[in-house]
Amino acid sequence: MPRLGIVDVLTTLALVGSIAVGALAVWQSQPRPVELVINPPQPTATPLPSATPAPIKVYITGAVAQPQTLLTLPRGSRVEDALAAVGGVLDTADLNRVNLAGILRDGDQVHVPERQEDLSAQPTPLGGQLVYVNRATVEELMTLPTIGRVTAEAIIAYREQHGSFKSLDDLDKVSGIGTATLNRIAPLVVFDD
Numbered sequence: 001m002p003r004l005g006i007v008d009v010l011t012t013l014a015l016v017g018s019i020a021v022g023a024l025a026v027w028q029s030q031p032r033p034v035e036l037v038i039n040p041p042q043p044t045a046t047p048l049p050s051a052t053p054a055p056i057k058v059y060i061t062g063a064v065a066q067p068q069t070l071l072t073l074p075r076g077s078r079v080e081d082a083l084a085a086v087g088g089v090l091d092t093a094d095l096n097r098v099n100l101a102g103i104l105r106d107g108d109q110v111h112v113p114e115r116q117e118d119l120s121a122q123p124t125p126l127g128g129q130l131v132y133v134n135r136a137t138v139e140e141l142m143t144l145p146t147i148g149r150v151t152a153e154a155i156i157a158y159r160e161q162h163g164s165f166k167s168l169d170d171l172d173k174v175s176g177i178g179t180a181t182l183n184r185i186a187p188l189v190v191f192d193d
Contacts (some may be wrong), residue, residue, distance in 0.1 A: 012013075051193065058104050060086045062112035063093035075192060077104050083112065104191060105130045128191050133171065134164040145184045151176040165191050 026088035053075035060069045073081060080100040083089055094115040104110070131140050135154065151174070151192030158174045165171050168182050171189070 022116075048051075052131075056070060056104060056106035056108075058082055059109045061109065063090040063114045064088070064112050065090065073104065075106075078102060079104060079110055082110050131185075131188060132190050132192060134159065134191060144188055146181045147185065 010046075028193065030162050041076070055072050056075055056077065058071050058073060060071060060082055061067050064083060067086075069086045071082055071085050078100065079098060079102045082104060083098075089095065089112050092114045093112045095112070097113050098110075131144055133141075136155075138149060138152040138156060141155055142149060143148050147155075153173070154174050159165060162170075162173075168186055168189075170191075171177060172179075172182055
């Protein structure tokens with residue numbers, strides 16, 4: 001085997017060194033890995049679904065196609081809607097004594113009298129007089145048990161500042177109304193606009 005001279009060894013070392021430097025240069029010229037950071041958007045509050053008003057029940061009697069009918073209607077229905085739901089009125093009906101545009105409340109009785117009928121014997125509707133809190137006057141609110149003028153005025157002031165009441169919980173926020181009052185007036189108030 002031939003002996004390498006010093007020049008050959010140095011040349012070999014220079015060649016190996018050049019290859020190493022070239023490999024290092026190629027390695028360093030490679031693009032660095034990109035680090036991706038995904039920042040999801042901040043969660044947004046999902047509005048709660050609004051409460052769907054419960055349907056109402058009304059009792060229809062008198063000169064209609066289907067008398068003595070208990071109906072379930074959407075809240076906000078009018079007397080004319082109830083009469084249409086029972087097949088309309090008879091030819092003998094006296095519509096001059098019926099407010100067709102009246103808004104029905106849960107528990108109302110709609111009686112369509114005949115032209116010659118005496119109304120003095122008609123029963124009082126079981127539902128009683130309900131107070132529509134979102135449109136009631138001071139005087140109407142004062143018909144509720146334990147609600148005096150100051151509290152009635154506070155209800156109206158709160159309503160004007162914060163908007164319509166949706167439930168008894170909203171009404172509880174009015175100064176001067178407590179749990180005992182809410183329990184007494186609960187069956188007598190309606191929160192429809």
